[in-house]
Amino acid sequence: MDVVDDFLRDHPADDRLEFLRARFDAGLAWVHFPEGLGGRGWSRDLQQEVDEAFKGTPQLDFGVQAIGLGMAAPTILAFGTEEQKRRFLRPLWTGEEIWCQLFSEPGAGSDLATLATRAVRDGDEWVVDGQKVWTSGAHHARWAILVARTDPDVPKHRGLTYFVCDMHAPGVEVRPLRQITGEAEFNEVFLTGVRLGDDLRLGQVGDGWRVAQTTLMNERVAIGGNPVRRGGGMMGPVLDAWREHPEHRSHDLQQRLLKIWVEAEVTRLSGVRLREQLAVGQPGPEGSGMKLSFAKLNQELSGIEVELNRDLGYDDWSFRRSESVDFFGRGPGYRYLRAKGNSIEGGTSEILRNIVSERVLGLPSEPRVDKDVPWKDLPR
Template sequence: MPDTDADTDTDQLRDSDQPGDPDQLRDPDQLRGVVAGFLRRHDRTGDRTAFLRARFDAGLAWVHHPVGLGGLGLPWHLQAVVDDEFTRAGAPDNRPRRNSIGLGMAAPTLLRHGTPQQQRRWLRPLWTGEEIWCQLFSEPDAGSDLAAVATRAERSGDGWLVDGQKVWTSLAHRARWAILLARTSSTGRRHAGLTYFICDMTAPGVQVRPLRQLTGEAEFNEVFLTGVRLPDAMRIGEVGEGWQVARTTLMNERVAIGGRPLAREGGMIGVLTDVWRRHPEIRRTGPHQDLLRLWVRAEAARLTALRLRQQLVAGQPGPEGSAVKLSFAELNQLISGLEIEVRGAAGLRHDDWTMRRPEEPDLLGRTAAYRYLRARGNSIEGGTSEILRNVIAERVLGLPSEPRVDR
């Protein structure tokens, strides 16, 4: 396993930061006391990274994680208690939107399928934001049909040599690590020939190129892998069982994209309702009825996503995440379309076509035209809407699957 400056022995915690009795900490007031004690012992105005490392080591990063892996073995809902106390104190957070793939996809996959050594190596710098992650899954001929992955990983001594091309890779230009799905066998069923790896994005043979999109930005990348050497210690799960590991990633990805925790009227529906309230001159009966219908759908989707996130943290990921992501994509496109309609000609002005390489899309802070253009991608990223409907039909509703030819 490669070493970096971020490596640490999490067993060597200060006595004052050792967690208390988990049963007592289930009481929110007791947990608030733990946070208060931590804040007294650590300077929240000093070194940001040192503060976040200490918070992780104290089990106050992901309270539902096991002790030693950023948590206290507590129920998931108590995370809100901890986060609220840190926010109220003005403590620095880990800038979660900078590392959405690491936090939303890589971390739950490592927690479920990684070895203890892998968990200790990667979870801490992932949570603190010291190491950014990206996802090397989709390929030019394997996007919706992910089982068609052609990137190959060949045995080479005590490791692997990887060759192939990945595409639509967010954050690849900033990432230190990537979750990688590669083909290790061409015999038998396609799903059975895949293996899951962690790829060092700074390794020789990794080339990242920007992909400029409809908004003018290059939020995504294409990644070329040429003779990239990976130690076997960077394999997650058994050889040939990458599809099972990838399913954990995909279920969490769809919730990460469509199920982010929001307050009522959070997200794009909040932008639209704010426009409606501030501009009485745009109000008409038809759009008003459309706005009300979208508001109700957005609130139902928000509550469904909240429930699903609780199931995921409880170790019960399921295909229901496809419905959340599907709803998110459709709602964003309908909401952005209605915003363009009510704004009229003013809504068509795009603020800037400058070539940028942002860390994430800014659906709330840019113009209506940007939101409309960027929302087109919501029904593609994280699984196309067509594929998600198949997942819902077959795995949620129990309908018969379509006849398929296994290549």
């Protein structure tokens, strides 16, 4: 692309941060974003071509920046003020400021709208008290996207407000949660008297559920809808193991692998269609289907890989802080254990099946007896 060629000629790549800042300022970060916010107002489907042209230059760390890039940024673009967009989007994209997500709570996971974290207005500030859980990357995050209850007297979906939370504010405490892999890539977060200015509110007071839906739809696309080449993703190491360990092959294993190959191809091609839809609008419930399929395939494929590499165990149980999920820089034992979380993170598979059945297939919704009950009257 001529515009990228011109940029690369004028901007040496010897300083990673300055190069990324310049790329953002040139509108070559998110090309479909508006001018001045990292984009040029182009079609979203040109992003892959632009990214391809930048191969070999300083790149983003998607493992660390995933929540900011895939969830916070599109939500800020959709609901943020001009001041918020200009304050947050550039350092988010360059990786100068890392983001995390303060949504789930010990008593509000699958039914997120029952969350109990309170935000009480005090002049031009909000005072936040509560507990969040399963917060990936909170230990190195500068900012968080936060949903809190601002009105307990209305039904659960209508009393929520969406904020940007300063993770360095007094009263924010991050504690590690150790996973089955021995790592602690996620955390529980305690919020005690945390003061957030009203300028950190995204969207209108009480409209937090609608704002959160933008985040959640983008989250599921970010997890399950990324471009994958044929035979790529989790399928890649499984095929390598199949070639390297003929002594562990069996007819049953072959039939299972062929079946999963077909499912993986259907998912991959569905992802192509989903990204074409995204090029002309916001993500919809189809992203939930992609994430559902992604989780199922990852778990089945990692199981086959372990069977083929049956002599390679997983003995790295030492507790440590993980900067990000690293599926392909680790061994098959790690992939097998870590994939168990794929059907929980980003929306449980059970909830995603409900979304697909109701919003994609048009089936009747489950009875919701608490739909019109004020949150304060709900049993907890």
